[in-house]
Amino acid sequence: MIDTLRLTAEEAWRLVDGREISGAELFAAYAGREDDLHAYLHRCDDPGGDGIPIAIKDVIGTKGVPTTAGSKILEGYVPVFDSTVASRCKQRGLRLLGKTNTDEFAMGSSTENSAFGPSRNPWDPTRVPGGSGGGSAAAVTGGLAPWALGSDTGGSIKQPSALCGNVGLRPTYGTVSRYGVVAFASSLDQVGPVAKTVRDCAFLYSIIAGRDENDSTTVEVPTVELPGAEDLTGVRIGVPKEMNEAEGIEPGVSAAVRRAIELAESLGAEVGECSLPRSVEYGVACYYLVAPAEASSNLGRYDGVRYGLRSDAADFREMLMQTRHDGFGDEPKRRIMIGTYALSSGYYDAYYGTAQKVRTVIRREHADVFESFDLIVSPTSPTVAFKIGEKVDNPLAMYLNDLLTIPSCMAGLPGLNIPCGLSEGLPVGLQLIGPQFSENTLFRAGHALERALGFDSVPERLR
Amino acid sequence: MAGISRDEVLHVARLARLELTDEEVGRFQEQLSEIIEAISKVSQLDLSDVPPTAHPLEIANTWAEDEPRPSLTLDEVFANAPDRDDGYFRVPPA
Numbered sequence: 001m002i003d004t005l006r007l008t009a010e011e012a013w014r015l016v017d018g019r020e021i022s023g024a025e026l027f028a029a030y031a032g033r034e035d036d037l038h039a040y041l042h043r044c045d046d047p048g049g050d051g052i053p054i055a056i057k058d059v060i061g062t063k064g065v066p067t068t069a070g071s072k073i074l075e076g077y078v079p080v081f082d083s084t085v086a087s088r089c090k091q092r093g094l095r096l097l098g099k100t101n102t103d104e105f106a107m108g109s110s111t112e113n114s115a116f117g118p119s120r121n122p123w124d125p126t127r128v129p130g131g132s133g134g135g136s137a138a139a140v141t142g143g144l145a146p147w148a149l150g151s152d153t154g155g156s157i158k159q160p161s162a163l164c165g166n167v168g169l170r171p172t173y174g175t176v177s178r179y180g181v182v183a184f185a186s187s188l189d190q191v192g193p194v195a196k197t198v199r200d201c202a203f204l205y206s207i208i209a210g211r212d213e214n215d216s217t218t219v220e221v222p223t224v225e226l227p228g229a230e231d232l233t234g235v236r237i238g239v240p241k242e243m244n245e246a247e248g249i250e251p252g253v254s255a256a257v258r259r260a261i262e263l264a265e266s267l268g269a270e271v272g273e274c275s276l277p278r279s280v281e282y283g284v285a286c287y288y289l290v291a292p293a294e295a296s297s298n299l300g301r302y303d304g305v306r307y308g309l310r311s312d313a314a315d316f317r318e319m320l321m322q323t324r325h326d327g328f329g330d331e332p333k334r335r336i337m338i339g340t341y342a343l344s345s346g347y348y349d350a351y352y353g354t355a356q357k358v359r360t361v362i363r364r365e366h367a368d369v370f371e372s373f374d375l376i377v378s379p380t381s382p383t384v385a386f387k388i389g390e391k392v393d394n395p396l397a398m399y400l401n402d403l404l405t406i407p408s409c410m411a412g413l414p415g416l417n418i419p420c421g422l423s424e425g426l427p428v429g430l431q432l433i434g435p436q437f438s439e440n441t442l443f444r445a446g447h448a449l450e451r452a453l454g455f456d457s458v459p460e461r462l463r
Numbered sequence: 464m465a466g467i468s469r470d471e472v473l474h475v476a477r478l479a480r481l482e483l484t485d486e487e488v489g490r491f492q493e494q495l496s497e498i499i500e501a502i503s504k505v506s507q508l509d510l511s512d513v514p515p516t517a518h519p520l521e522i523a524n525t526w527a528e529d530e531p532r533p534s535l536t537l538d539e540v541f542a543n544a545p546d547r548d549d550g551y552f553r554v555p556p557a
Binding site for chain 1: 481491499516
């Protein structure tokens, strides 16, 4: 009997390598579990291979397997080539379980913007799993996959991991190839791992990371070290005041994060206060100019000509406009319009140009903090998982879910979420952020804290 | 700078080649006004000496070797096309 709720990828790999179970049996254990969380948009038959199974977010292109990005405009689209990350997983023998649900084009914080309906939180199915990568996070915690790939533009890996109680890494910009991944905001998009443990997360990162000749923004990456140390001796941890005292952080979230910081100190870390005033104050505004501007350009490719939906119309222009009307949901429409507005003549300097300068301010503020600290910590999400439907009519309120994940994304920095406790019976996520290419430091600190915290990642209702 | 008029919504939608129903124009006008007001906050900072950031990494001129490689076949290229005429994508008259 394989307990898919508890089995880590590391243990699964050991069992398969030692021939204690076969890869096919392992695959069947996950594939046979009912998806009552709507984590998947598409499930696959066992493709075979030497390795263990994996789930992949539906914005990541997979040859021969439908890839919709949660959008009606890509319904029925079947890529004729693999993304680099899917191809690297295949080369390691990983077997694709299926494609996981996402907010349309990864635009959202709850999966409620998926054209195919929301996923549900494994801890409480009346609540959201976070987003946009809620499907991957729900699959990992819900026993539907040992690990998964997500993508993160402003928090789409870290925030769902926080809300579902698992481990998610948004890697340093440029460490993981975006080739074959449906583009949202190209200067921000990063693919990353979602897993049950920090070690699994580090291992999956080592499989996908590295320079790719098909993505000119990728760079050589330091060798990934699987973490083993259980202390934090000598690690300097900064606690940015504004990110830990921001308005809207629930008291239960604050309390769990505070306990984790005290624990870090008892493990030998040197903890001190620091400050990121303008990053927090202006981060969300900056993000919601830069990301929609890039999205409005990237989503220009959906024209009903080469792939995707085409609506009937008598002439070309009408076909184009009607296709985009029928194919895009409200959130992509809003972002396309904000982005087009911010880039349009007369407004460019005031909006997009200004946001790019604010981005420099955010980068510099973080660089200053990392002169004195190895990493900084805060809650990942100001709140625990909220009810499905609660914020769906208020786009601006939904945007504020990303208040604490956005600043480091703007600066291209890596961030790790680990679960650090419960509030009102729901998981609270701790966010660890380091300078560029500091993934090994994040893994080391995340692993030591994970061991000391002893968080039980299986939802209470499923134990 | 706050707010966006009905005409501006229609103008932006036209620029983005996006058809909107009357109901959508009204709803988006309200929502976009609220969002644009919130993001206008970036103009509060004094940024006179700050250069822009377009990209988080300081890399430039990443070249690929200029060598021919196998590419997709025509059938693969057209596999997801809504309409095809031999080696062309067929579209309604312009």
